[in-house]
Amino acid sequence: MHNTLIIIPPDPRGQEYTREMRCQEKREVLGTLKPPLTPALLCALFRDNRIPFLAIEHCNAARAADRMRGNRFSPGLILMPTCTPTIIRDMEFARELKEKTGAATAAFGPHTSGIPAQTLEEFPGLDYALIGEPEQTCLALARGEAPAGLPGLAYRKPGGGVAVNPPRAPGDALDAMPFPDWSRFDLSRYRVPLFGERFLHVELSRGCPYHCEFCVAPLTHAGPVREKSAD
Template identity: 30%
Template structure:
């Protein structure tokens, strides 16, 4: 079977990442991420003998016309692509274009949005399948059917071939950690995936999946499950080394929702990296309540250069209401410990959560300015389907905008805080943080002093991300 897997083109001039819980336009510290879920699915399909193609149209800057032209030439049996809440309407419409040039190609979509409201995807009449939740094994089983009725493919929603009735199969079990394959990066052009400011190529490595926390605004525990599943350390290290030797990659994003939750695992991973003696460089994300000085020090020694914390708010009442389970004091301690370990620190903040006021937004900005952060990202609260925030927004009538129109910006109309004010404050927060001389000094110190072209492109990328 000939299978196409792709990240769709971008509906704007900015790149879009559609990966698990992260579906976002490039921002102040976001960059185009390699599609690791698609690459893992490709590995499974190749093992089963299928002909597989992966392409990231957003990363290479090609539009929908390029996609349709290539589909017309290749005529795959199945075309499957990632979707995101910010680009939802745009992503779905691609099905009609694909069917217009290759009517026999069956079409399917995946991602957090369609996992929780699959019926919305089928409002596009040319969508044949919806892959719900963790996609790799579901894709493998779908393609194994080779045209047979997909009624027993767990985790799949589909149109019945006879009467076009929408059917929802039972949910699929999550993959065992040992079964998560190495991504088939060989099928992708890896050149577009560059670190901000550094300009160096990077890849993602996912040592675990699952999140035991239930933040009201996040889909992580819903999409990958609440029980953390850790891959064997030796498997993860083997994947890292394969990327070093096969693709000459020396920068990595350790992609895990709760990587630092298991400190023993983290220390084993770091010790393994040190034993490889490759002097690799990597970043990761973390909660502020799952780090300690000893672990941060060994992470730094093993090549970690930046850690990203989800701080979210400068107001403890909002943190409590959102179910984040942290305090402002813990955020301060975590940033301080990371700085003591010699790490760069990125802080992520959300504006416009329930309970937000003008005063609390100013508290969040004051915290961002007071902490010794190297990078800050300010998001508008988005009611992603499946989350408690989504359910609350629907029941309270706060959601005034159709999905796919402005979900990269403020869209909740809270009783005392209109979306326009949140968006204006978000822009003000970016300006306030990044117009400080010390922050630009940090930016310059992070830049690789290589070719002038790379430095110029890094500055151009960064200035475009902070322009909003």
């Protein structure tokens, strides 16, 4: 089992970006940022599975290291969301954190889902590229499971080169997922445009019956539509 750092990378050149699975846009596109639903779900999963973790958002590597020292936290695994518009800066950040901590680094999102092998080949500071829905794969890595054969994962082989495992089957037990743990994040960042009121996401389903060419949802949440029960 690894102490796990869940971290949202800082924004490149002061430009704020949403990095929430299929959503990967600048703040000015919609006038707001979307809350980090997937990191909040990971926090809840790790809490319920008694995996030691620390969540940090939007700070550089030096400040993140200070936070870890202040919490007497030494990670063995670092998990972060990423997206195509920010991939270069995010991977520089992953390299910086890896150098400071010696921890293995893993990233998830549409970019790693679409081109996992290429992502690892282009960015040597990244150890794992997750494919599709990341929660169960992140949990397996945090538990210390071997990457070989772990569904939904691309990783560096010990002898060199990259291995890409088969995708993880879409999970149909959405009701078994805990409620997101929003307490770990600064929710004042996420406000409805025009009105300025705070908002959060409520996930009712995953999957999509359509295959729009412009949308990356089939990369991050593949498979048929799966709905949560009304309960």
